[in-house]
Amino acid sequence: MNNLAKKFHQDAAHMAENVALRNVIATGLGKYAEGRDKKIADFQDWQKARETASQIKRESLNNLPQNIQQLTEKLTSRGTHIHFAATGSDVCRIVLNILRQKKAKLMIKSKSMTSEEVHLNKALEKEGFKVVESDLGEFIVQLRQEPPYHIVFPAMHLTRYQISDLFHDKLNSQPTENPETLTMIARQNLRSQYIQADVGFTGANFAVADTGMISVTENEGNSRLCGSLPKTMITLIGIEKVIPRLEDLPLFLPMLATVGAAQNLTAYNTLYSGPKRPEEPDGPEEYHVILLDNGRSRLQKDPVYREVLKCMRCGSCLNVCPIYKSVGGHTYNATYSGPIGSVLMPKLFGMAAYKHLSFACSLCCACRDACPVKIDLSHLLLKNRETLSSQFAPKYEKLAFKGMSALFNHPLFWSLGKKLAWIGQKLHPLIEGSAIDPAQCWTATRKAPKLVWHSFKDLWKKYKS
Amino acid sequence: MRITLFAPCFIDALYPGIAMKAVKIFENLGHQVNVPEELACCGQPAFNTGHWDEARAVASKVIESLWDAEAVVLPSGSCTAMIRKFYPELFAESPLSEKACRLAEHTWEFSDFLVSHLKVTDLGAVFNATVTFHDGCHGLRELGIYQQPRELMSHVKGLTLVEMEAIQCCGFGGTFSAKFPEISTTMGDSKINMALETGAEYIVSNDSSCLMHIRGLADKQHRHIKTIHLIEILASNE
Numbered sequence: 171m172n173n174l175a176k177k178f179h180q181d182a183a184h185m186a187e188n189v190a191l192r193n194v195i196a197t198g199l200g201k202y203a204e205g206r207d208k209k210i211a212d213f214q215d216w217q218k219a220r221e222t223a224s225q226i227k228r229e230s231l232n233n234l235p236q237n238i239q240q241l242t243e244k245l246t247s248r249g250t251h252i253h254f255a256a257t258g259s260d261v262c263r264i265v266l267n268i269l270r271q272k273k274a275k276l277m278i279k280s281k282s283m284t285s286e287e288v289h290l291n292k293a294l295e296k297e298g299f300k301v302v303e304s305d306l307g308e309f310i311v312q313l314r315q316e317p318p319y320h321i322v323f324p325a326m327h328l329t330r331y332q333i334s335d336l337f338h339d340k341l342n343s344q345p346t347e348n349p350e351t352l353t354m355i356a357r358q359n360l361r362s363q364y365i366q367a368d369v370g371f372t373g374a375n376f377a378v379a380d381t382g383m384i385s386v387t388e389n390e391g392n393s394r395l396c397g398s399l400p401k402t403m404i405t406l407i408g409i410e411k412v413i414p415r416l417e418d419l420p421l422f423l424p425m426l427a428t429v430g431a432a433q434n435l436t437a438y439n440t441l442y443s444g445p446k447r448p449e450e451p452d453g454p455e456e457y458h459v460i461l462l463d464n465g466r467s468r469l470q471k472d473p474v475y476r477e478v479l480k481c482m483r484c485g486s487c488l489n490v491c492p493i494y495k496s497v498g499g500h501t502y503n504a505t506y507s508g509p510i511g512s513v514l515m516p517k518l519f520g521m522a523a524y525k526h527l528s529f530a531c532s533l534c535c536a537c538r539d540a541c542p543v544k545i546d547l548s549h550l551l552l553k554n555r556e557t558l559s560s561q562f563a564p565k566y567e568k569l570a571f572k573g574m575s576a577l578f579n580h581p582l583f584w585s586l587g588k589k590l591a592w593i594g595q596k597l598h599p600l601i602e603g604s605a606i607d608p609a610q611c612w613t614a615t616r617k618a619p620k621l622v623w624h625s626f627k628d629l630w631k632k633y634k635s
Numbered sequence: 636m637r638i639t640l641f642a643p644c645f646i647d648a649l650y651p652g653i654a655m656k657a658v659k660i661f662e663n664l665g666h667q668v669n670v671p672e673e674l675a676c677c678g679q680p681a682f683n684t685g686h687w688d689e690a691r692a693v694a695s696k697v698i699e700s701l702w703d704a705e706a707v708v709l710p711s712g713s714c715t716a717m718i719r720k721f722y723p724e725l726f727a728e729s730p731l732s733e734k735a736c737r738l739a740e741h742t743w744e745f746s747d748f749l750v751s752h753l754k755v756t757d758l759g760a761v762f763n764a765t766v767t768f769h770d771g772c773h774g775l776r777e778l779g780i781y782q783q784p785r786e787l788m789s790h791v792k793g794l795t796l797v798e799m800e801a802i803q804c805c806g807f808g809g810t811f812s813a814k815f816p817e818i819s820t821t822m823g824d825s826k827i828n829m830a831l832e833t834g835a836e837y838i839v840s841n842d843s844s845c846l847m848h849i850r851g852l853a854d855k856q857h858r859h860i861k862t863i864h865l866i867e868i869l870a871s872n873e
Contacts, residue, residue, distance in 0.1 A: 179815070179817065182815065182817045182818050182821075183817040185821070186817050186818070186820065186821045192821075200801075203801075492803050492804045492806070492822050492825070493818055493822075495825075496806075496818050496821040496822050496825070497818055497821075529684075529810075529811065529814050529815070530811070530814075530815050530818065531808070531811065532772070532804050532806060532807065532808025532809075532811045532812075532819070532822070533683060533772070533773075533808055533809075533811070534772035534776070534803075534804035534808070535772060535773075535776040535777065536772070536776070536803075536804070538776070539776055552682075552683070552685070554685075555683070555684065555685030556685045556687050557685075558685055559684060559685030559686050559687075560685070563684075563685070563686070567684075567686075568686065571680075571681045571684065571686040571689040572689055574676075574680065574681065574689070574693075575678075575681065575689045575692040575693050577675070578644065578674075578675040578676040578678075578693045578696075579675075579692065579693060579696055581672065581673050581675070584675045588647075588648050591648070603855075611813040611814070611816050612812065612813055612816065612851070614816060615816055615820040615852065615855060616816075616820070616823075616848065616851030616852050616854075616855050617850070617851045617852075617854040617855045618851065619645075619649045619847045619850070619851060620649070621648055621649060622648065622649065622651055624651065625647045625648050625651055626642045626646060626647040626650075626651035626654040626655065626670075627647055627670075627672060628651075629651050629654075629655050630654075630655070630658070630670045630672070631672070633655070633658070
């Protein structure tokens, strides 16, 4: 077992004990589920919407190189600087170059999971730049110096009391139980930083190929401020987020809001097409778009795993996943947690390192049914398992399954096996649940089911005769 | 009709009474029951753990034995899903492909077979208790079985069904329960909590593997909830 897997088991066991934290997660996600279902009901035909969205994403991925070309040509024609980043470190280098060129000290950011994926903040801070997260949840977790807990709800693991204590410690604010007051404290702190910031940075939800636009959807208006107050703006986007047409957004924006945040539409939906034009009073003087690959084009060439690139990071698979609810976001120790993370992390960052995640799933398929773009996540996890078991399964496990096949395929072995197991179980109570119990992984927390002497096959034979 | 009842490995070795009751139910309805004595398992444990070659070794025997049966019925949603959904994939582009697809077409989960195929919903059963129903995930999401067991229970005299707050996995997941006992147990706890909140005396399910997990957990923790397979209720006339 590698270190990541060991830590996963340890943290999962801690979460099993932490009923209070699991309750915070359950309450948050319970409210979300109720709201989401109401918003889904507003769609005339939700299943058809999912099918259409899935097809558009598929079409878009099949023509990815052409779509990227169209997008970048349009953006460039309006004065946007396009950067292609093959890896995460390329993104960090590109952003560092821009910051140095602009003699910047402070960069203000809106929410971007892609920047988490490439560990941008760490790279910039290491070089002496100040980075401030402006999304409320991200602002909170940045103060705590921890990664986001969830793709969409970064601070969902914290209660208002914990946030009040945090603000009191870090920002010298008065303790309060009122969420609105807490928001105002964050806002006051952030407003001056928008003005001081030399560079504004945003993530993106979609890139529209035919018009050459970057679509950003948000609820706090912070992303808009990041894109309008600083003189230079940078957007980081994974290449898979390109959609073919502007007319696809009327489907994707409400869909994302519905499953992402249980809303009909998020409060602010912005399309960026380039830097400020001479006749415009607002907007950045310089606009940079960084397109990140980081393993995506490799996945795009794989006919099975291409599906996973349809993901729009709505978080809805996390929200329905009983594993996520049991272990929480940080236990995954991965940028992308939950079902999508368990499929994506090993494919992007190494099967060996993240192989445990493919097995940490009961295959309940709730994620597949919740995915708005119909990614068959549970089946992709099964596919991961097939690859992993042929490469990494311990010898004893392979042998055990070979033995089981032989047992099941020979009626005499199966019949004898059941009788022997029945006898063995008579002695089992002596060691049941203890460290020397070979079935300890089951019996430490569960009673073993009782084998019967007369199996169904025996009863059937008797009944028939 | 001639019904082939395939009782999967754990029902054969742990819960033979459930399969015997299924035999009686079908015979009482006037059907002829046949049990393939040479088969023990559908191959799902190996398949779900990623050992697809070993799964094929077991599954190919099932296909050869049952592909031309009139109807194959299993008292388990997950084993049915294995045959119906995953055999065709497992044997795609192999000589057994056609037979695997034929088998998939006439394989049924017990409650689905009664309601959707035989169009039987009232078996004249009596069961005086308040129960809650646990949907096994594979039956629910791979086969779309939700209404069928509820339909059958609605005709059981004396039975009151109270639903749990949410539909959620019991945490079994086959080898998952052994590979990640800390997570599996937490999920099972949450399931038992939900069931207890309904005030029901029994958790009923059409999947014995889920019930085995819930029972094992409840016994270890001395939590007072009974578990029972749907077939036992349908065969009851207490």
